Amino acid sequence: MIPLPRDFYLQDTIVVARKLLGKILIHNTPEGVISGRIVETEAYLRGDPACHANRGMTERNKVMFGPPGHAYVYFTYGMHFCMNAVTQPEGIAEAVLLRALEPLEGVELMRRNRKMNERKDLCGGPGKLTQALGVGRVHNGVDLTDSCLIVADSEEITDIVETTRIGIREFTDKPWRFYSKQHLEWVSRR
DNA sequence: ACATCGATCTACT
């Protein structure tokens, strides 16, 4: 599995969000490899009130201001982690939220992490996929091109549905959520 | 110091 190069994350963030569809997120854990195909993403841009970094750098969002190709993992709702891939050069805070995966390797580990058996319940949502892969606080800031958590190159998806983003209160009209039409069954919502 | 609420999920109606 070849990690996507850092340059990949220097493209326009919306382009990155679309091109990440089909790619493979891989977590190498002591228990074994857990991986899935990315099938749903959202873009968060500068100047976007829904973007965590919009009001400047804070302790929580500082990874978004760092170099591209790193993971921005944050804790929310008192119980969930969400994972992003940071895009754009250092100093410019944009990112792509990973919202759903098609489970590939380590499905039994996912079942154990999630306390769920149905394949469809394992990775179909941003909080679900981090729990399934065992991704949390310690992964905030790790290098997605060279660490235990990587995004590997794979097929290009061309049949993409774009919709508005989920769970935000501002900029709700922007069509910056993307999912693969050929992986509908793994997507969090249609 | 303190109040608010979130890029969510589950269980229950």
Next chain:
DNA sequence: GTAGATCGATGTA
């Protein structure tokens, strides 16, 4: 369709 869980980052005083 919606309430409740649960906690720390953030904004206001």
